[in-house]
Amino acid sequence: MTDTIDLKIKSGGQWLISPVANTKVFCRETFTEDHQDIDAMIQEFAKDRILPNVEAIDKLDKDLSLKLLREMGELGLIGVDAPEEYGGTDLDKITSCIVTEGMARGGSPSFSCTFSVQTGIGS
Numbered sequence: 001m002t003d004t005i006d007l008k009i010k011s012g013g014q015w016l017i018s019p020v021a022n023t024k025v026f027c028r029e030t031f032t033e034d035h036q037d038i039d040a041m042i043q044e045f046a047k048d049r050i051l052p053n054v055e056a057i058d059k060l061d062k063d064l065s066l067k068l069l070r071e072m073g074e075l076g077l078i079g080v081d082a083p084e085e086y087g088g089t090d091l092d093k094i095t096s097c098i099v100t101e102g103m104a105r106g107g108s109p110s111f112s113c114t115f116s117v118q119t120g121i122g123s
Helices: 033-058 062-074 093-106 109-119
Strands: none
Touching: 033 062, 033 093, 033 109, 062 109, 093 109
């Protein structure tokens, strides 16, 4: 059976009292062991490799940004939800969200944007 979602526009404050769709959501408490491992990996990478280099990244150190992107690629953190036939690892959208969210822990919106371009619009 397929779940359907009511996409009608609610007027006024109607959205406050309308029932919420019964769709699947995810949260950290329901992560698989693989999700937890990838979450730990991106947190460690952000803390150890991005955070100490925020100033250089924000000064547009191209070589450093490329080096960090290569390191992320070697760890399998780029293209996590891209099909293998295109060089990705073909993992689920939850994993993609975990990696993208983990980038914020690096403290560099500039590098997060660089990463996002390489894994989203630029890929």
